[in-house]
Amino acid sequence: MLPGMSLPIFMRSLLPTDTWVRLLLAPALVFMAAGMDRNYQTDLWHHLARGRVIVTEGRLLDEDRFTYTVHGQPFQDVNWLTQIGLYHLEQLGGLPLLQTVNAVLLTVMMLALVGLAWHRAGSLLAAMTVGLITFLGLWQQMVLVRPQTISFLLFVVLYAVLELAGERRWLLLFAPFVVALWANIHGAFPIALVLIGCYWLAAVWDAWKEHGWRLWRDRATIALTLCLLAALLATLANPYTWHIYEYVALTSGRASGRKIDEWLPPGLDQLVGKVWVLSLVGLIVLLVLPGRRPTARETILILVFLPVACGSVRMVAWWLLILAPLAASLLADRWPRLRDVEPVEPSVGAGVVVGLLLAGMVFCLPWLEQYNPVLTKLRTTHRVEYDLEHLAQELRHHHPSGRIFTRFEWSEYLTWTLGPEYLVFMDGRIEIIPDRAWSEYTAVTRGRTDWEKILDHYEVNYLLIDQGPYHAELRLALDTARDRWKAGESAGPITLWTRKPPR
8 A cells, every 4th residue: 555545444344453452462372382382292192092092992091001110000080081082183183183272272261361351351451461471371381282271271161150150140050060071171170169169258258248147148149059069069970979089189299299390389490480470469569559459259269379379380370360350350440541441443553463463373383383484493393202203113113012211201102102012110190109119210310329220120121311411310320331231222312221131
């Protein structure tokens, strides 16, 4: 177009508005981050291996098949439904399809969260702001393909149901069904009861102020009481009934005790820790500024979810998700200019931004990674899985079976590509690994004086050694044992060591 010319009215009406940009910005960034990530998928592979067994055998896999330390150990596979879905997706389109579906689910989750914040605040600008902060806080957890992705989506759906039920109480009927599905998807389902319980406590408080102890007069309290009881019963609609809570307690307790990174308190050395501190400081500032005071519901949500986030990186996600609509509402209250007042006109600038966002999402699809300038110029498209697969083929070529010791994260992929013919020391199911085996894993990893005795006890044939700092001490120990172990094929940062036959 020449300067001074304007678009015809009918063409301008087809252009997006700034509303589109504010609504799509955070979800589009989520899709691009999840679709473009090429880091190692730590939890995905053992879920795929178990999904394969469930589908091929037509029954739940309630015992360990893939390790030699706890082989045959019974356990509760609460992720069984997700594992079936992941396996079928992998068969249809491999890792690219899995990563794309993961990105789509997260994008829908973020779109719903921004929409809920918009509903609460009456300001799309405020909703966009909190959406971007939430995106940064969840970045490191979102890029992994695992059942927790669906937990994020179900949490936001349940949050929206509870929030909108204040105007349409019949929406509470959906809550138990969401919880029942969640209990067969991922072990984070108890957080749903916590969320419903917060709304129930707030209703009880408001009813007590109005009716005293005659709480039965308040319909909202009665509805939420029935909803909470129905949700609690819905968690039992799983193959393990109430025993599923034993799994939750065992997993969280062992993961915390063994210093697994995402179960440790958030620190400033991680992006999620920085965003968590930023969210806390921002909330304090909003509460100090003049304006409306938080409602009983908002206060209860803060008091319940903040201590949970203080104890574990993994729990920061729920804090950020719960805070987003609340913070957007407080933000719009403190700065009324942020509220949506006048309708926004379509513009060429908004059309260009929306077009760039959509183009970025398309080029972040795994199938188009060779055309993505960010991946091809600034980041590598190489995956650790490619190196593990190369060494797995080497093992398959020479021996039909064996026992491997390596990083337990890498054991996940070996479980998928070599199991059950090749067994590993342990994989991601750390809840079934006893303290003794965990101690032995640590001893070998650090090259302790008895490292070789432990490997002899388990008749380990192969080692996949990290050339980085993780196995630095074990590499030094192997250098003194070259008469018994032989370094072989290498791929990327991984070297295959083979036990020499005895003389």
